[in-house]
Amino acid sequence: MGSYKFSLIPQKVPLVNTKFRKIKTEIPALESVSILEDLEKYESRSMHGQLPIVWDRAEDFQVFDKYGNCWIDFTSTIFLTNTGHANPMIISALQEKINQKLLHTYTFAHESRAQFLKKLIEITPDFCEKAFLLSAGTEATECAVKLMRMHGQAIKPSKIGIISFQGSMHGRTMGAEMLKGDPGTSAWIGYMDPNMYPLPFPYPWLVKESAVDPYDWAEHFRKDIETLHKKGVNFDDICGFMIESYQGWGAIFYPKAYIQALAIFARGHGILITFDEIQGGFGRSGKLFVYQHYDVEPDLICLGKALSGSLPLSAVMGRRKIMDLPQVGSMSSTHSGNPLCCAAALANLKAIEAGNLIVESERKGKILHHHLNQLKDKYSNYISFILGKGLLAGIISTNPETRKPDGFFASRVCEKCMQKGLLVVHTGREAIKIGPPLTISDEALIEGIEVLDKSFQEVMEEGRK
Numbered sequence: 250m251g252s253y254k255f256s257l258i259p260q261k262v263p264l265v266n267t268k269f270r271k272i273k274t275e276i277p278a279l280e281s282v283s284i285l286e287d288l289e290k291y292e293s294r295s296m297h298g299q300l301p302i303v304w305d306r307a308e309d310f311q312v313f314d315k316y317g318n319c320w321i322d323f324t325s326t327i328f329l330t331n332t333g334h335a336n337p338m339i340i341s342a343l344q345e346k347i348n349q350k351l352l353h354t355y356t357f358a359h360e361s362r363a364q365f366l367k368k369l370i371e372i373t374p375d376f377c378e379k380a381f382l383l384s385a386g387t388e389a390t391e392c393a394v395k396l397m398r399m400h401g402q403a404i405k406p407s408k409i410g411i412i413s414f415q416g417s418m419h420g421r422t423m424g425a426e427m428l429k430g431d432p433g434t435s436a437w438i439g440y441m442d443p444n445m446y447p448l449p450f451p452y453p454w455l456v457k458e459s460a461v462d463p464y465d466w467a468e469h470f471r472k473d474i475e476t477l478h479k480k481g482v483n484f485d486d487i488c489g490f491m492i493e494s495y496q497g498w499g500a501i502f503y504p505k506a507y508i509q510a511l512a513i514f515a516r517g518h519g520i521l522i523t524f525d526e527i528q529g530g531f532g533r534s535g536k537l538f539v540y541q542h543y544d545v546e547p548d549l550i551c552l553g554k555a556l557s558g559s560l561p562l563s564a565v566m567g568r569r570k571i572m573d574l575p576q577v578g579s580m581s582s583t584h585s586g587n588p589l590c591c592a593a594a595l596a597n598l599k600a601i602e603a604g605n606l607i608v609e610s611e612r613k614g615k616i617l618h619h620h621l622n623q624l625k626d627k628y629s630n631y632i633s634f635i636l637g638k639g640l641l642a643g644i645i646s647t648n649p650e651t652r653k654p655d656g657f658f659a660s661r662v663c664e665k666c667m668q669k670g671l672l673v674v675h676t677g678r679e680a681i682k683i684g685p686p687l688t689i690s691d692e693a694l695i696e697g698i699e700v701l702d703k704s705f706q707e708v709m710e711e712g713r714k
């Protein structure tokens with residue numbers, strides 16, 4: 250979450266009372282401070298660094314505390330509540346399941362798991378013939394690594410190399426952290442898997458130095474991959490690509506030509522492609538899955554977050570012949586396909602369909618990006634990029650004097666938004682991320698963007714206090 254620390258000292262802020270937002274107290278509210286302090290005292294600090302409000306209730310696109318304050322939510326917690334907080338279809342499915350008195354079965358069969366899997370396979374592309382259910386996203390990415398390696402080893406024992414991308418988020422467990430290829434965040438592991446090769450991410454700002462227009466991203470990929478070859482990597486020993494479908498911290502998509510060149514290369518060397526759709530899946534980007542923007546077909550996808558829109562559920566999906574590689578019992582997780590999670594997830598998929606939410610995300614995404622690009626023009630010295638697609642955006646802030654990324658400015662804007670009744674995703678870096686529930690009304694979306702505008706204005710005027 251970076252070095253910026255949000256103050257727990259209640260601050261007087263202007264009162265707000267609009268159709269969608271209410272700020273009636275100091276922020277943080279005085280009565281909430283003891284709760285925040287208890288968390289600081291009793292919980293690992295790794296969980297902290299978030300905007301200091303205490304959620305009491307969240308419904309659709311609004312978050313409420315106990316003290317009369319109400320925020321428009323541009324976070325969907327963290328791109329999870331695509332169908333809206335406490336979606337009524339999910340709530341009633343959960344109530345029904347609780348009344349049925351079936352809370353856990355381990356890997357024993359239950360009807361909700363079968364119903365949910367059937368629906369999931371029905372609504373996903375043809376290559377998704379089977380799924381494996383888990384709880385956390387990080388389990389799903391580790392599971393995909395296992396499947397890609399098992400698939401490679403079946404071809405030849407040394408085919409276990411995985412190519413990933415530096416800076417990508419795949420979770421916090423050991424394999425997932427190694428995929429990220431960040432010496433800082435994976436230092437605790439003490440070594441790097443010698444068969445994991447994180448490539449540099451093709452950031453859009455790399456083209457600034459290029460005289461070629463349009464920039465040849467396919468060639469860029471070929472050069473990056475050639476660098477691996479020069480380091481002695483045998484491409485026939487690579488079993489898979491692990492690709493976060495956009496780089497999470499800034500909603501940074503890959504150039505389409507880059508991924509298409511990657512796909513051609515992968516097919517030429519018998520290498521599987523996994524897209525980690527844990528953050529971007531289920532309509533967030535204006536398509537069911539983000540990889541669909543690149544016009545390629547993966548072998549595996551990892552799902553989580555908005556898969557259930559509520560309870561902990563993740564999944565890996567792919568063709569039968571890959572999904573069935575592990576022997577009976579050799580890939581399982583105690584909470585896999587828990588009855589409550591499956592009931593909630595089935596209702597969630599139905600809610601996506603009922604609300605036509607993928608189309609809605611694309612439509613509202615156009616409104617969002619139109620307005621954000623206007624902000625970029627207005628604050629051109631402070632905003633270097635508006636990234637993302639659909640109801641997903643990353644606002645990349647820059648310091649007007651140094652032209653370097655400005656995490657402090659972004660954190661201040663997030664704090665200011667909170668004080669005005671808008672929650673945005675604080676990344677701790679130069680990116681401010683935006684991802685409202687796909688159910689948000691146009692009116693609330695525009696009101697939220699106006700708050701962002703005002704917050705930019707005020708933080709800019711304050712300077713670096």
Ligand SMILES: Cc1ncc(COP(=O)(O)O)c(C=O)c1O
Pocket residue numbers: 384385386387388390418419420421493497525526527528529553554
């Ligand atoms: C793209 C991506 N992959 C994997 C994960 C890990 O998911 P989880 O936190 O559920 O383990 C995340 C979490 O933010 C993510 O954004």
